[in-house]
Amino acid sequence: MQRFILFRFIQSIFIIIGVLVFVFILGRVGVNDPAILMAGPDAEEQDIKEIRRIYGLDKPIPIQLAYFFKELAKGNFGRSYNWDQPALRLVVGRIPATLQLALLSFFMVWSLSISLGVLAAVNRGTWVDTITRTYVFVGQSMPNFWFALLLILFFGVRLGWLPTSGYGGIRHLILPAMALGLFGGAGLTRLTRSGMINVLDSEYVKMARAKGLRERTVLFKHALKNGAIPLVTMLGPLLARLFSGSLIIELIFAWPGIGRLTYQAVLNSDFPVVQCAVFISTALLVFGNLAVDVAYVFIDPRIRSFGRRGRR
Amino acid sequence: MLDGDMSEPLLEVKDLKTFFFLRRGVAQAVNGVSFRLNRGQVLGLVGESGCGKSVTASSILRLIPSPPGRIVGGRILFHDRRFAAAERVVDFVELSQGEMRRYRGNQVAVILQDPMTSLNPVYTVGNQVSEPFRLHRRLSGAALLKEVIEVLKRVRIPNPEIRIAEYPHQFSGGMRQRVSLAMGISCSPELLIADEPTTALDVTIQAQILSLLEQLKEATGMAIILITHNLGIVARLCHRVAVMYAGRIVEEGRVERIFREPAHPYTRALMASVPRLGMKSRKLFAIEGQPPSMLALPPGCSFWPRCSSKREECEKEFPPPATIEGEDYVRCWQYQGRLA
Amino acid sequence: MAGASVVTSGQALSQGLGQRVWWTFRRTPVVPALIVLLIIVAALFAPWIAPQDPSRIDPEARLTAPAWSPGGSPKHLLGTDSTGRDLLSRIIYGARVSLIVAVIGIGVSACFGTLMGLLAGYFGGLVDMTIMRIVDVMMSLPVLFLALALAAVIPSGMFIIILIVVVFGWSQFARIIRGEVLSLKERDFVALARVAQAGPWRIMLRHILPNLVNTLTVLVTLDVGGVVMFEAAFSFIGFGVQPPTPSWGNMLSEGQNYLTTAWWIATFPGLALMAMVFSCNFIGDWLRDALDPKLRQL
Numbered sequence: 001m002q003r004f005i006l007f008r009f010i011q012s013i014f015i016i017i018g019v020l021v022f023v024f025i026l027g028r029v030g031v032n033d034p035a036i037l038m039a040g041p042d043a044e045e046q047d048i049k050e051i052r053r054i055y056g057l058d059k060p061i062p063i064q065l066a067y068f069f070k071e072l073a074k075g076n077f078g079r080s081y082n083w084d085q086p087a088l089r090l091v092v093g094r095i096p097a098t099l100q101l102a103l104l105s106f107f108m109v110w111s112l113s114i115s116l117g118v119l120a121a122v123n124r125g126t127w128v129d130t131i132t133r134t135y136v137f138v139g140q141s142m143p144n145f146w147f148a149l150l151l152i153l154f155f156g157v158r159l160g161w162l163p164t165s166g167y168g169g170i171r172h173l174i175l176p177a178m179a180l181g182l183f184g185g186a187g188l189t190r191l192t193r194s195g196m197i198n199v200l201d202s203e204y205v206k207m208a209r210a211k212g213l214r215e216r217t218v219l220f221k222h223a224l225k226n227g228a229i230p231l232v233t234m235l236g237p238l239l240a241r242l243f244s245g246s247l248i249i250e251l252i253f254a255w256p257g258i259g260r261l262t263y264q265a266v267l268n269s270d271f272p273v274v275q276c277a278v279f280i281s282t283a284l285l286v287f288g289n290l291a292v293d294v295a296y297v298f299i300d301p302r303i304r305s306f307g308r309r310g311r312r
Numbered sequence: 313m314l315d316g317d318m319s320e321p322l323l324e325v326k327d328l329k330t331f332f333f334l335r336r337g338v339a340q341a342v343n344g345v346s347f348r349l350n351r352g353q354v355l356g357l358v359g360e361s362g363c364g365k366s367v368t369a370s371s372i373l374r375l376i377p378s379p380p381g382r383i384v385g386g387r388i389l390f391h392d393r394r395f396a397a398a399e400r401v402v403d404f405v406e407l408s409q410g411e412m413r414r415y416r417g418n419q420v421a422v423i424l425q426d427p428m429t430s431l432n433p434v435y436t437v438g439n440q441v442s443e444p445f446r447l448h449r450r451l452s453g454a455a456l457l458k459e460v461i462e463v464l465k466r467v468r469i470p471n472p473e474i475r476i477a478e479y480p481h482q483f484s485g486g487m488r489q490r491v492s493l494a495m496g497i498s499c500s501p502e503l504l505i506a507d508e509p510t511t512a513l514d515v516t517i518q519a520q521i522l523s524l525l526e527q528l529k530e531a532t533g534m535a536i537i538l539i540t541h542n543l544g545i546v547a548r549l550c551h552r553v554a555v556m557y558a559g560r561i562v563e564e565g566r567v568e569r570i571f572r573e574p575a576h577p578y579t580r581a582l583m584a585s586v587p588r589l590g591m592k593s594r595k596l597f598a599i600e601g602q603p604p605s606m607l608a609l610p611p612g613c614s615f616w617p618r619c620s621s622k623r624e625e626c627e628k629e630f631p632p633p634a635t636i637e638g639e640d641y642v643r644c645w646q647y648q649g650r651l652a
Numbered sequence: 653m654a655g656a657s658v659v660t661s662g663q664a665l666s667q668g669l670g671q672r673v674w675w676t677f678r679r680t681p682v683v684p685a686l687i688v689l690l691i692i693v694a695a696l697f698a699p700w701i702a703p704q705d706p707s708r709i710d711p712e713a714r715l716t717a718p719a720w721s722p723g724g725s726p727k728h729l730l731g732t733d734s735t736g737r738d739l740l741s742r743i744i745y746g747a748r749v750s751l752i753v754a755v756i757g758i759g760v761s762a763c764f765g766t767l768m769g770l771l772a773g774y775f776g777g778l779v780d781m782t783i784m785r786i787v788d789v790m791m792s793l794p795v796l797f798l799a800l801a802l803a804a805v806i807p808s809g810m811f812i813i814i815l816i817v818v819v820f821g822w823s824q825f826a827r828i829i830r831g832e833v834l835s836l837k838e839r840d841f842v843a844l845a846r847v848a849q850a851g852p853w854r855i856m857l858r859h860i861l862p863n864l865v866n867t868l869t870v871l872v873t874l875d876v877g878g879v880v881m882f883e884a885a886f887s888f889i890g891f892g893v894q895p896p897t898p899s900w901g902n903m904l905s906e907g908q909n910y911l912t913t914a915w916w917i918a919t920f921p922g923l924a925l926m927a928m929v930f931s932c933n934f935i936g937d938w939l940r941d942a943l944d945p946k947l948r949q950l
Contacts, residue, residue, distance in 0.1 A: 015789050019798070026805050125379055141930035143881050145888055146922040149908060157912050203429040209375055210424075211417035211444050211495065215409070225434045236792070244796035248885055252908070262797060263889065266804045274801055281797045289792050 008293055012286040019282045023275045024068055028061065077279075078272030082265065087272035091258060091280050097167065098257030101180065101250070102242050104173050109181040109188060109238070114231070117192025121200060121227075122219065132189060139186025144245055148179035148252045165254040176253045180245050184238045191234055195227040202226075235292040243285055318551070321391055322535050323349040323372070323503060328386035330364075330371045332606075339606035341367040343559035344386070344630075348639075351502065354529065354536045356546040356567070358582070359556035360603050365539045368556075369505045372537075373420060374404055374412045393502075394419055417444040421496035425508040427488035431480035437491055438476025444498040459498070467494045467524060486517035490524065497528055507539045522549060543586050547571060555579050558604055558614035560630065565640030575642040577619045613645070621646055681938045684931035691928055695747040702741035703729070707896045710736030715914045731916040733906060739916065742898035743924050749899040750928065753810060753883045754876050757817030762872055764818070765825025766864065770856050772826065773833025783826065790823040796885075803891040813883050813892050821879070825871060832867050836860050866943040874936035877929035884925055900925050 071078070077087040120132035155162045155175060162175050199205060200223055208222045209215075247259030254260070258277055265273035330342040342364045349355050357365045370376050372388055388404035395414070404412065421444075424430040432440060442460050445451045451459055464472035467490040480488055489509060496504055506525065510518040526549060529536060538550055546553050547567060554564040555576065563576040574580045581599045601618035604610060610617060616626040625631070625645045633641040634648055694701060704727075713736040717724040724731060730739040772783040799816045806812045836842065837860070845855045886892035887901025895902055900921040907918025 011785070011788070015792065018789070019793065022798075023801050026801055137930065137933070138926075141877065141926050141933055143884055143904075143922070143925055143929075145885060146904060146918070146925065149904070149911060149918055149922070153911055153915065203424055203426055204432040206375065207422070207424060207430045207492070207495070208432070208443075209416070210373060210422040212413045212415070212447055213417075213443065214413065222432050222435075226432065229434075240792070240794065243794050247796045247800070248889060251889060259797075262800055266800050266891075269804055271804070274804060278794075278797050278801050281794045285794050286792055 004297075005290075005294060008290050012290055015286050016279065016283055020069075020072070020275070020279055021065065023278045024065060025061075026271075026274075028064070077276040080265070080270050080273045082268045082270040082273070087276040090273060091261065091276040094256060094258045094261045095280065097255060098246055098250070098259060100173060101176055101246055101255060101257060104170075105177040105180040105184075105242055105246075106238075108177055109185040109242075113181075113185040113188040114192050117189040118196055118219075118224070118227075120189070120193045121196030124197065132193065136186045136190040136193075139182050139189075142182065144179050144182050145248045145252060147182050148176070148249060151175050151179055152252070167256050172253075172255075176249045176255055179252070180242060180249045183245065184241045188231065188234060188238065191230055192227065195230045196223060199223045199227045229296075232292065232296045235295070236289045239288045239292070240285055243281065318350045318352045320351045321348055322351045322353075323391070323537075324387075324389040325368075325372070326387045326389065328368065328371055328388065329384045330367055330376055330381060331384050332381045334380055334607070337607040340559055340609060341381075341606055342371060343609075345556070345559070345561055346386075347554050347561060347564060349503070349535050349537065351535055352529075352533045353552065354538060354550045356550035356553035357537060357539045357556060358541060358543065358546055358553060360541060362603060362606070363556045364559040364606075365556055366507055369422070369507050369537065369539055372404065372505065373416055373422060374407070374409065375416075390415070390420070390503075392419065414448075417495075417501075418448040418499045419501050420503045420505065421499070421501040422505045422507065423489070423492045423496045423509050426512045427485045427492060428512070430492055431488055433480055436477055436479055437483070440480075441476070441491060441494050441498065444495060448499045463494045463498050464491075466497070466528070467491070469494070485513055486520060489513060489517075489521055493521075493524065493528070497532065497534075500532060501534055503535050503537070505537045505539070508541075509538075510545065511540070511542070518545075525549065543571075543582065555582070558609060559606065560614065560643070562613075562615065562644065563640075563642040565636060565642075566638075569637060569640055575636055575647065576644050577621050577646075578615050579642075613643075681931075681935045684934040687927050687931040688935065691747050691924075692751065694744045695751040698745050698748055702738075702744045703727075704738040704741045706737060706741040706745045706898050708737060712736065715910070715917075717914070718916050721916075730920050731914070733903070733917050734910060734914070737896075737898075739903075739920055742903060743900070743920055746898045746900045746903060746921065746924070747928075749810065749887075749893050749897070750880045750883060753813055753817065754879050757814045757821065757879050758872055758875050760814075761818045761821035762825050762868065762875075765822035766829050766861075766868065768822065768826040769829025770833055770860065773830040774837060774852060774856055774860070780830070784830070787823040787826050790820060791827075793820070795820050799886065800891070808891045808894055810893055813886055816886070817879050817882065821875065824875075825868075828867065828871060829864060832864055833860055836863055870936055870940045870943060873932055873939055876932040877936075880925065880928055880932075 075088060077091075079085065080087050080090055083090060116132050116135070120129045123129055152175065162171055166172055205218060205223055208218045213222075246257060247263065249255065250257045250259040251263060258281055262274060262277040262281075264270075265277065325348070326346050328342055328345045329340070332339040332341055345364070345368055347355065357368065359365055367376070367381075371383055374383070376383065383405055386405065390402050390404055392400045392402050392415075404415075431437070438460055441463065442451075442456055445456055445459050449459075460476060461472045464476065469475060469487060469490055475483075480491070483491065493509075509525070510521050513521065522545060525536070528534070536549070538545065540546060550567050552565065553567050553570055554561045555570075555578065556562070557578050563570065563574070563579045565575075570579060571583065574583050578599075581597075584597045585599065587596055599618055604614055604617070610627070611629075612625075612627045613619075613630050616622045619626065623645055625648075631643045631645045631648055633643050635641050636647070710732070713725075713728065713732050714734060716728050716732040716736075718731040718739075719726050719729045721731075728738050728740065730743065732738055733742070768783050768787075772780040795816070799812075799820075802816065803812060806815070841859060842855060845859050850859075883892060883899065884901030884904065887899040888905045890902070890905065893899035893902055895906070903921040904918050904925075907914075907916075907921070910917050
């Protein structure tokens with residue numbers, strides 16, 4: 001098991017390095033000559049040459065790459081062309097906001113969706129089940145940005161209950177978190193429901209009841225833990241989805257997170273920031289997935305004995 | 313088999329009817345089953361797959377999944393000696409689920425067919441075996457540990473002190489079945505329902521489990537309802553046997569008599585289809601036709617489409633019980649009015 | 653005890669014709685199939701179906717409400733946008749974009765992904781490990797972020813969208829196809845083909861591939877929803893299809909500014925999107941159940 005974790009850790013490092021190289025290349029390709037960008041709109045030929053020299057942009061690409069990584073090791077991602085600050089500081093400064101959004105959404109999704117899924121499984125065939133299944137279908141078909149717009153329309157404008165943009169307390173977070181969580185939540189509910197239905201039909205649940213255990217114990221002790229196993233496999237993709245989705249949501253709600261920063265940076269061809277943002281987001285995602293894989297091992301004792309259960 | 317006095321009734325099932333209300337129709341899985349089980353007796357419940365044996369067992373424990381299924385009639389009388397000083401007769405059909413839970417795992421226990429799936433894979437064996445102790449005898453801590461190890465020893469699991477921390481997948485099929493047995497006998501049940509306990513096991517392991525069952529029965533005096541389609545097991549362990557077909561008992565009686573002189577045509581056919589050593593004919597005997605679907609039972613005696621001795625009455629009405637000997641009876645029109 | 657059953661079989665089955673029709677209706681995806689058909693027709697025959705030219709600007713008819721609302725006119729059934737363009741026509745043409753992206757994007761990524769899956773599954777060993785490592789990596793990347801980074805370099809439009817769909821989409825096909833191939837590989841007909849000295853390519857293409865049709869069909873159908881949504885999302889944030897070319901995504905983006913004053917600009921494209929994705933998902937699920945592996949391939 002330790003070997004497995006080590007392997008995945010190394011793989012994660014490689015992924016990040018790969019992504020860095022990729023973005024680095026993007027930053028030097030074609031239209032976007034960093035020197036011109038850095039120099040600004042009214043620079044002269046001389047200034048541009050100067051900048052090239054200072055930043056080593058006249059050297060061949062592999063050497064530039066080496067410099068790049070050398071600077072990276074020092075934590076230097078360059079300066080934002082646009083905002084004239086160290087890129088790393090800029091990006092890291094936005095992490096809390098995105099994290100808040102993602103975490104709130106994550107918890108909302110988890111608690112509501114899983115509860116709904118369990119409720120639907122336990123009350124199969126009743127109206128609870130029907131509503132849940134409708135939610136699952138609609139949730140997986142509705143684009144979350146459209147949902148966000150609808151939310152804004154109803155809660156923000158018509159009803160005026162919640163603010164629709166900007167940074168602030170919890171109240172500002174609710175609508176974005178809801179919009180973000182819709183799609184992932186629907187998928188999670190569906191998985192929970194079908195997983196629980198299978199588990200509730202199983203022999204060991206029947207045995208548990210036959211031992212005289214209370215239905216509550218049967219559900220929460222015996223059924224849920226087994227039903228959770230497929231959910232953990234969903235965690236990784238859920239994280240990825242929340243992360244990717246947060247970008248658009250941040251834009252719609254003017255939430256000052258990494259996604260919005262990246263977007264603005266791209267509009268401005270501000271490569272240091274783009275590079276840094278992509279690096280950070282990939283790192284967060286990749287290590288998040290790693291954490292999920294490790295958690296999986298702890299939940300299902302069968303894996304500890306057999307190693308990776310040939311998931312791949 | 314030398315047993316103690318087996319004349320005191322423990323369980324009386326009277327005219328039990330359990331139906332499943334499906335979209336396609338109503339499945340009459342148990343259609344008027346009656347039998348009596350005395351203390352210390354072993355009753356075999358035999359029949360083809362789908363004849364309602366397992367549903368009967370689940371009904372006794374009131375474990376029928378309730379949206380489609382329901383006990384629509386009959387009584388399940390249990391002679392309870394544990395909860396009060398004097399013996400009380402309780403009708404399980406009338407009890408609420410909460411009240412039933414006091415009996416489940418306590419005086420009435422179950423072991424199921426498939427050892428691969430009847431234990432929860434994510435909890436240790438010790439955890440699962442300790443549940444009945446914790447629940448019904450309110451044990452904890454050192455006392456609990458002692459009992460768990462003790463009961464695992466009784467089912468002959470080697471090194472129980474180590475194995476309680478292991479998970480079901482680390483046990484073989486036979487071992488898992490022993491664990492299930494341990495869970496079942498933990499609170500000294502008066503009735504153990506064994507639903508095809510050896511069907512999923514290798515033949516050699518089967519023999520071990522059966523002899524274990526025998527010993528446990530001798531030691532505790534518990535009654536057993538043994539559900540199986542294997543007549544060999546019945547011959548070995550059971551005192552009486554009830555033959556089920558399409559949700560009804562068609563013949564019931566002492567094992568020796570039924571094996572010697574089966575009365576009902578279905579019973580006869582079952583006996584004939586068991587290959588024996590020294591059989592002259594090479595061809596195996598099989599009963600023609602298929603068991604009927606529970607959704608569309610023919611009127612009258614359900615067996616008549618496949619019966620070689622059918623008569624007019626058979627299609628019209630299901631025959632009442634006709635006594636053969638003592639408490640043995642058969643439900644077949646052939647015997648109506650002929651036997652005392 | 654009487655022999656008569658409580659409920660006779662005849663009674664139980666006579667649920668009535670109406671109920672049976674309803675039950676069948678619920679199980680076959682008639683409505684979703686119609687919706688998808690409608691969208692395909694709209695996309696293919698847009699120039700003949702659309703009531704107006706989608707790019708025709710008409711300043712006087714700006715922000716007209718849908719025909720049934722006050723202020724609406726039958727000339728613009730679903731209203732107009734901020735520059736007076738007819739919404740209905742734009743939605744019809746928007747279907748084209750979605751369809752093109754879906755067809756080309758999924759087409760290429762499915763082909764490539766299937767090829768990779770075949771190679772990985774059939775040859776195993778180092779080939780398998782390499783391909784699967786790459787698949788793992790691709791599937792653990794933040795798509796939208798990387799897509800944005802690409803957008804900084806590659807000009808906006810359908811091309812970049814299709815590129816992203818292909819680059820990030822093939823891995824899911826590869827993984828699932830590989831799984832199928834692994835199990836198919838053990839079957840007798842493959843062993844027989846090997847005995848008959850068939851080369852690996854022949855085996856893969858002629859024997860294994862036809863058995864993958866079911867899985868592929870389901871995968872492709874289920875993928876359409878996701879791809880259409882991605883195109884909409886990317887166009888929504890401005891890096892995809894650019895106006896004046898109508899895409900449901902960029903129409904939604906426009907509508908965002910007029911949410912309170914002209915709600916229809918954002919609502920109808922959104923509904924179209926939802927209808928498309930919902931129908932494809934529904935059909936995909938139904939296909940998955942219907943094409944049970946035990947049955948014959950399509």
